[in-house]
Amino acid sequence: MSSDFYETSPALAQYLILHYGSVEWQLPSSSCSRESADFPVRCVQEGFRWGELPPHPTALDLGCAVGRSCFELSRRCRRVVGLDLSQTFLQSARLLQETGSIRCPVPLEGDQLVERDFSLPAGVCPERIEFRVGDALATPFEECFDLLLAANLLDRVPDPTALLERLPALLHPGGQLLLTSPFSWLSAHTPRDQWLLPGSPRVASLLLPHFTLLRRWDLPLVLREHPRKFQWCLPEATLWRRNDV
Numbered sequence: 461m462s463s464d465f466y467e468t469s470p471a472l473a474q475y476l477i478l479h480y481g482s483v484e485w486q487l488p489s490s491s492c493s494r495e496s497a498d499f500p501v502r503c504v505q506e507g508f509r510w511g512e513l514p515p516h517p518t519a520l521d522l523g524c525a526v527g528r529s530c531f532e533l534s535r536r537c538r539r540v541v542g543l544d545l546s547q548t549f550l551q552s553a554r555l556l557q558e559t560g561s562i563r564c565p566v567p568l569e570g571d572q573l574v575e576r577d578f579s580l581p582a583g584v585c586p587e588r589i590e591f592r593v594g595d596a597l598a599t600p601f602e603e604c605f606d607l608l609l610a611a612n613l614l615d616r617v618p619d620p621t622a623l624l625e626r627l628p629a630l631l632h633p634g635g636q637l638l639l640t641s642p643f644s645w646l647s648a649h650t651p652r653d654q655w656l657l658p659g660s661p662r663v664a665s666l667l668l669p670h671f672t673l674l675r676r677w678d679l680p681l682v683l684r685e686h687p688r689k690f691q692w693c694l695p696e697a698t699l700w701r702r703n704d705v
């Protein structure tokens with residue numbers, strides 16, 4: 461997988477299905493637990509402690525891809541910023557935001573494709589979302605947020621330590637960070653000497669000076685490549701509260 465994978469048509473199809481596909485499209489017909497469906501929705505609904513946040517919070521989704529978590533966050537947040545490096549992904553997120561639906565070819569077998577329509581779910585508030593093309597390691601933000609989601613981004617950036625070091629400044633004290641990662645390190649995305657492997661300083665030691673760990677659990681997902689090939693991933697999820705400064 462090369463670092464520009466997220467600009468390709470197969471990647472777009474995979475992420476539109478992961479974020480907006482019906483359960484029947486997301487999962488193999490019989491052999492996969494429905495607990496693995498709707499990953500971006502579960503991140504938002506189950507990942508944060510909503511009762512411990514201000515009534516109308518603001519949210520930042522780093523590596524938002526085609527945007528489903530942003531739309532889910534918009535149900536409860538007054539402002540949501542979704543940032544991603546992929547122009548292709550954000551074009552689709554914006555089309556969904558503007559028109560409520562998108563048509564995209566998805567793979568069947570060999571070079572066969574079929575057109576599928578993907579739609580926003582009811583009850584989301586697209587007008588509360590700002591989608592920005594940018595680099596999670598470098599894009600400046602003029603504001604702090606109450607919620608920060610970084611789902612499966614850590615092992616896709618060239619400098620994961622720099623990403624973790626950046627996060628405290630993006631959150632208000634008391635704000636919550638949901639970090640998920642399958643720790644699926646690839647040198648196409650992250651030079652070997654930057655991998656946060658077991659035994660090296662890991663996520664916890666980098667975050668603990670600034671955050672309190674509230675919860676750690678598994679958050680599975682399934683990526684559909686074609687009707688007979690699916691990737692089942694088991695990201696680790698951790699929820700953190702920003703300490704007072």
Ligand SMILES: C[S@@+](CC[C@H](N)C(=O)[O-])C[C@H]1O[C@@H](n2cnc3c(N)ncnc32)[C@H](O)[C@@H]1O
Nearest residue numbers: 466523524525544545546594595596611612616
């Ligand atoms: C594995 S996907 C995860 C997408 C989404 N968060 C999810 O869990 O479905 C990684 C995403 O991070 C984006 N990405 C990679 N490097 C990035 C960077 N430096 N800044 C912002 N986004 C980045 C990719 O374009 C892709 O959308």
